[in-house]
Amino acid sequence: MDFYLNALGSVLSAAPLLAMVGATLLGVFIGALPGLNPVMAIALLLPLTYSMDPLVALGMVAGIYNGSMYGGAIPAILLRIPGTPASIATTFDGFPMADKGEAAKALKIACWSSAVGGIASALALMTMGPLLARVTLFFGPAEYFWIAIFGMASVGVMVGSDPVKGVMAAVLGLLIGTIGIDNLSGQARFTFDQTWLLGGLDLIVVLVGLYALPPVLQLAEKCDLKGLSADQLKLTNVPFAPGEKRGLIPTWLRSSGIGIGVGILPGAGGNIAAFLSYNAARNASDDPDSFGRGNPQGVAAAECGNNADNAASMIPALSLGIPGNVVAALVLSALTIHGLQPGPQLFHQNPVLVGGFMMEMLITSILIFALGGAVATRVFAQFQRLPGVLLVPSILILMCVGVYVINGRPVDLWVMLAAGIAGYFLEKVNVPLAPIILGMILGPMAEQSVRRALLISRGDATELLTRPISALLAVMTILVIVWPVAKAMRRRKRQRQS
Amino acid sequence: MEKRQDIALGLIFVLVGLAAAWMASRYSGASGTYPMTLGLILTFLGGTVAARAVRAGQDKARQLVAAPSKFITTAVIAAVYVAAVIPFGFYTASLMLMLVLPVALGFRQWIYAVIVAVIFIAVVYLVFSVLLEKPLPREAIPPLLGLGG
Numbered sequence: 001m002d003f004y005l006n007a008l009g010s011v012l013s014a015a016p017l018l019a020m021v022g023a024t025l026l027g028v029f030i031g032a033l034p035g036l037n038p039v040m041a042i043a044l045l046l047p048l049t050y051s052m053d054p055l056v057a058l059g060m061v062a063g064i065y066n067g068s069m070y071g072g073a074i075p076a077i078l079l080r081i082p083g084t085p086a087s088i089a090t091t092f093d094g095f096p097m098a099d100k101g102e103a104a105k106a107l108k109i110a111c112w113s114s115a116v117g118g119i120a121s122a123l124a125l126m127t128m129g130p131l132l133a134r135v136t137l138f139f140g141p142a143e144y145f146w147i148a149i150f151g152m153a154s155v156g157v158m159v160g161s162d163p164v165k166g167v168m169a170a171v172l173g174l175l176i177g178t179i180g181i182d183n184l185s186g187q188a189r190f191t192f193d194q195t196w197l198l199g200g201l202d203l204i205v206v207l208v209g210l211y212a213l214p215p216v217l218q219l220a221e222k223c224d225l226k227g228l229s230a231d232q233l234k235l236t237n238v239p240f241a242p243g244e245k246r247g248l249i250p251t252w253l254r255s256s257g258i259g260i261g262v263g264i265l266p267g268a269g270g271n272i273a274a275f276l277s278y279n280a281a282r283n284a285s286d287d288p289d290s291f292g293r294g295n296p297q298g299v300a301a302a303e304c305g306n307n308a309d310n311a312a313s314m315i316p317a318l319s320l321g322i323p324g325n326v327v328a329a330l331v332l333s334a335l336t337i338h339g340l341q342p343g344p345q346l347f348h349q350n351p352v353l354v355g356g357f358m359m360e361m362l363i364t365s366i367l368i369f370a371l372g373g374a375v376a377t378r379v380f381a382q383f384q385r386l387p388g389v390l391l392v393p394s395i396l397i398l399m400c401v402g403v404y405v406i407n408g409r410p411v412d413l414w415v416m417l418a419a420g421i422a423g424y425f426l427e428k429v430n431v432p433l434a435p436i437i438l439g440m441i442l443g444p445m446a447e448q449s450v451r452r453a454l455l456i457s458r459g460d461a462t463e464l465l466t467r468p469i470s471a472l473l474a475v476m477t478i479l480v481i482v483w484p485v486a487k488a489m490r491r492r493k494r495q496r497q498s
Numbered sequence: 499m500e501k502r503q504d505i506a507l508g509l510i511f512v513l514v515g516l517a518a519a520w521m522a523s524r525y526s527g528a529s530g531t532y533p534m535t536l537g538l539i540l541t542f543l544g545g546t547v548a549a550r551a552v553r554a555g556q557d558k559a560r561q562l563v564a565a566p567s568k569f570i571t572t573a574v575i576a577a578v579y580v581a582a583v584i585p586f587g588f589y590t591a592s593l594m595l596m597l598v599l600p601v602a603l604g605f606r607q608w609i610y611a612v613i614v615a616v617i618f619i620a621v622v623y624l625v626f627s628v629l630l631e632k633p634l635p636r637e638a639i640p641p642l643l644g645l646g647g
Binding site for chain 1 (some may be wrong): 529540547560571572583592595599
């Protein structure tokens, strides 16, 4: 309890509060604009947080994350265009509701459900995170090595449709992570006699390129010259009917549980949480046929599920140093920017920061109630009148300024451009991008841990497998890789038999 | 289509993996072992992707670029913008980008584009140069006109 009370004082000071309010509003705006997503926004924001207080920077990350996950529902309901991938399931009942003239009601349900899911998720993070971190105090280099490998294997296998390509992307990320001077021996690796490569490729530069440029290129390809008309964005405020909120409570409870469970698993994301929650709500309903035709329970389930994933995805990131999704990876990057080492020691070395970030996830979820209401929704929906072709150069400029201010080197702009174009084509050939970033983050941890473990055991490699926790983690890693392959082989065998 | 793309993808990763393993083999001691192992794993995985594509019977169509002309236009203008940032200065290059790229993509409402460009650049200037005081590439044209950079 002291852990949170100490953090609360720091979080409730003026600068972090202002950052959270501003970032939550910005998040709703970003989510409301199709083509922009929280990953891109946080990636663009990170370089600017170098000179900020860490709690202010993390408050902005929390606000953008929670705000944009709700903001994605605005175009999903009004236009059947999901603002973020996590709001795809919201279109199923949100758009039919808007079609029946109930757009404002659908948006209100989405706002409340997002806030409820976010609050439940933040509470799960605040209770489970410290417990998990206490367990990890028993971990040595061998365990950290397996944690890094397990994190990458699970993300590589679970993200995307092809496990082999996922693992291939993770290995590529690991290899990119070796560029620069080796900390243990001083050997320069893959630097091609370029001094700017001695420190390695900057994670944020690669990340901005990989995640922000492909959507910009896709936006340019769509070539939206008009934007939306004012008539399409007309909304009126509608209060809840008596008993309507009570009717949504079982859906909120169920979807929160699903979202939290999905969030903790590395590799699964808000879109999976939303789909699972939506299906669970339909299965539990007395009238499943009404789903897909404008049932408010469908909107509530999808939005609550995708926001309940948010803070829960930080549980493995903060307590183990394994980012479960890209936003969690970005949070770890933000911590690294401020000279902090993600992982279990973080809870003991910087309790105010970790506790503060958890409270910020909770506060920004509560802020959605206050800031995501009808007025904000109506205001932000108006930005959809801006033609897509004007957004393309605007985002490019933000990317460049964000990357340039990190090191003040023009070469970083070219690295970002190259990473972005590579990312665009890799995505097109079904190579997921998240494992590349995770490989870059976890690679140095994996390498240094394995080399330390071998130094301690005087070169005895069995040390990596004979300790009980490391053996368990090794078995889990093998299962994570083998399971989808075995499943695919079984499916193929069944197809051949039929 | 998909088959050829996967064969090419697999072979690219094989080449990257082999090159990395070969370079890492020249590094001293333990600092070379780890990247060499990664290079060899990458070679194996790339080979698996390519071999699987060769063995696959059906060849589904997979569009690599949805609108090639728009893609190339945007990529080339973005590259020119990056190249222009240092010689022309950040705000001059950015203003040119805001005006040229929408027009190159087919946007013909000039006044609308100019208004959005001016407002956007002004906001970026206020946030990055005034509020955050971030050092950005110096402007080349305003000093020539006696306006200061």
